[in-house]
Amino acid sequence: MEGLTINEAADTTGWSPRMLRYIESAGLIEPPRTPKGYRLFGPAELQRLRTLRELLAGFDCALSDVAFAKRLASDARLRAAVERWLEERAEKPAEVETGDWLTWEQQKHERLLAIEPPTPRLTETTAA
Amino acid sequence: MEGLTINEAADTTGWSPRMLRYIESAGLIEPPRTPKGYRLFGPAELQRLRTLRELLAGFDCALSDVAFAKRLASDARLRAAVERWLEERAEKPAEVETGDWLTWEQQKHERLLAIEPPTPRLTETTAA
DNA sequence: CAAACCTTGACACAATCGTGGTAAGGTTGG
DNA sequence: CCAACCTTACCACGATTGTGTCAAGGTTTG
Numbered sequence: 001m002e003g004l005t006i007n008e009a010a011d012t013t014g015w016s017p018r019m020l021r022y023i024e025s026a027g028l029i030e031p032p033r034t035p036k037g038y039r040l041f042g043p044a045e046l047q048r049l050r051t052l053r054e055l056l057a058g059f060d061c062a063l064s065d066v067a068f069a070k071r072l073a074s075d076a077r078l079r080a081a082v083e084r085w086l087e088e089r090a091e092k093p094a095e096v097e098t099g100d101w102l103t104w105e106q107q108k109h110e111r112l113l114a115i116e117p118p119t120p121r122l123t124e125t126t127a128a
Numbered sequence: 129m130e131g132l133t134i135n136e137a138a139d140t141t142g143w144s145p146r147m148l149r150y151i152e153s154a155g156l157i158e159p160p161r162t163p164k165g166y167r168l169f170g171p172a173e174l175q176r177l178r179t180l181r182e183l184l185a186g187f188d189c190a191l192s193d194v195a196f197a198k199r200l201a202s203d204a205r206l207r208a209a210v211e212r213w214l215e216e217r218a219e220k221p222a223e224v225e226t227g228d229w230l231t232w233e234q235q236k237h238e239r240l241l242a243i244e245p246p247t248p249r250l251t252e253t254t255a256a
Numbered sequence: 257c258a259a260a261c262c263t264t265g266a267c268a269c270a271a272t273c274g275t276g277g278t279a280a281g282g283t284t285g286g
Numbered sequence: 287c288c289a290a291c292c293t294t295a296c297c298a299c300g301a302t303t304g305t306g307t308c309a310a311g312g313t314t315t316g
Contacts, residue, residue: 004261005261006261006263007261007262008260016305016306017210018305018307019260019304019305020215021219021263021264021290021308022303022304022305026303035315036262036263036312036313036314037262037263037264037312037313038261038262038314039262039263040262042173044216047216048213048216051212051213051216054187054215054291055209055210058209059203059205059209061196061199061206061208062272062303062304063303064192064193064302064303064304065192065193066210066213067209068189068196069196069200069214070199070214070257071189072197072200073211073214075187077187078187080193081183081186081187082183082197083201084179085176085180085183085194086198086201088172088175088176088179088199088241113297116195126296133292134290134291134292134294135291144275144276145292146274146277147274147275147276149294150273150274150275150294154273160279162283162292163283164283164284164292164293165283165292165293165294165295166283166291166293167292167293188301189273190273190286191270191273191274192273192274195294217284248270
């Protein structure tokens with residue numbers, strides 16, 4: 001047979017069998033199966049699992065982070081939206097002072113009212 | 129006072145003041161402060177906050193996901209590591225003969241070490 | 257056949273995330 | 287001066303993540 005079973009894979013990668021299933025459920029690996037449904041971990045999967053370990057430990061990030069990175073890599077719309085948001089830099093309204101700022105300030109109260117939910121919170125410390 | 133205070137910003141963005149502080153603590157916004165430490169939300173911050181709302185709702189992702197995306201954008205080494213992991217595709221070693229795959233494993237190991245050097249990916253992504 | 261695997265599913269539990277609330281204290285402005 | 291803001295720092299609480307363990311049942315193999 002070509003590939004390690006889940007317990008053997010656990011031994012060689014340092015993950016527990018439980019975690020191997022969990023990682024699969026998170027969409028980060030996809031080991032092939034035998035006709036009867038047994039997972040078979042080939043060299044590629046094993047390498048991926050070891051590298052994943054180093055990745056998480058070395059950069060102190062979470063499985064869900066890598067899962068999101070995968071989503072980013074495969075969903076162009078999501079990636080574009082996130083990039084757009086990140087590039088919306090927080091620039092100070094320094095040059096708007098010429099008058100745009102005043103206009104904006106004047107409109108601020110209108111905008112306050114424009115938010116449809118009648119925000120029942122007028123003071124932050126609402127007794128509950 | 130060139131900017132809204134936290135409660136005004138909360139009203140215009142739909143976030144609670146509590147969440148505005150939380151989002152800041154997550155590193156996703158960085159509103160300037162008055163000399164005495166009061167946060168001041170300018171138009172850019174407010175826009176960012178509204179967009180963030182749409183982003184999370186529209187793609188059903190979490191604040192921590194966006195925070196990680198920001199990390200990805202600003203940390204080239206992390207980005208390279210994650211990309212490398214994602215590209216380590218589950219290329220099936222075809223029909224690996226029983227004696228072959230150990231060598232293959234070893235070669236892969238060497239291959240990994242080969243790309244280990246700090247990949248001077250200097251493609252700065254404008255983020256800091 | 258029976259032991260030793262594998263599968264999915266569930267219960268459990270610490271840690272963290274997302275969110276609200278409150279307290280103690282400084283700042284602002286009428 | 288005093289009410290209404292702001293600040294940080296906690297406590298609380300449901301939801302999710304990460305992880306172990308166990309149960310019920312199918313599979314492989316000595």
